[in-house]
Amino acid sequence: MCFVFTCGEHTFRKEVEGYEGVTCQCHNCGNWAGHVIKSNPWFTFCFVPIIPLSIHGYHDVICHICNFAQPVENRPDVQAMKRGGEGGNNIPMQNQPPPQPGAPPPGWGQGPPQGPPQGPPQGPPQAPQAQAPMRYG
Numbered sequence: 001m002c003f004v005f006t007c008g009e010h011t012f013r014k015e016v017e018g019y020e021g022v023t024c025q026c027h028n029c030g031n032w033a034g035h036v037i038k039s040n041p042w043f044t045f046c047f048v049p050i051i052p053l054s055i056h057g058y059h060d061v062i063c064h065i066c067n068f069a070q071p072v073e074n075r076p077d078v079q080a081m082k083r084g085g086e087g088g089n090n091i092p093m094q095n096q097p098p099p100q101p102g103a104p105p106p107g108w109g110q111g112p113p114q115g116p117p118q119g120p121p122q123g124p125p126q127a128p129q130a131q132a133p134m135r136y137g
Contacts, residue, residue: 012040016059018082028068034061036072
């Protein structure tokens, strides 16, 4: 009689509480596909998780494109995005001047743009100018 047993390792992953929906830039590939994930590795016997390989798990910023993982402790930019912390926005905005008190936001209620009208030129159409032939080499 032959018995076959399989041993291995399986990692359970979930988003870290407080970082739900936070997207950050990957330091490996540069894409905005990094998410804060808690990983709990387990030893498996016949595909059944038996023994946890880590008590508390690992909190990492993992890129969903290149699978690069970096501990959250090494990413102060991501720690500032945590909900309930000093940050509140999930994606950093462009550098803009601070809003002036009492003034409407830029682009609201300012009226039509000033300057010459943008559009096709007025007047009789002109004949296109002849182009020189392309030279190779």
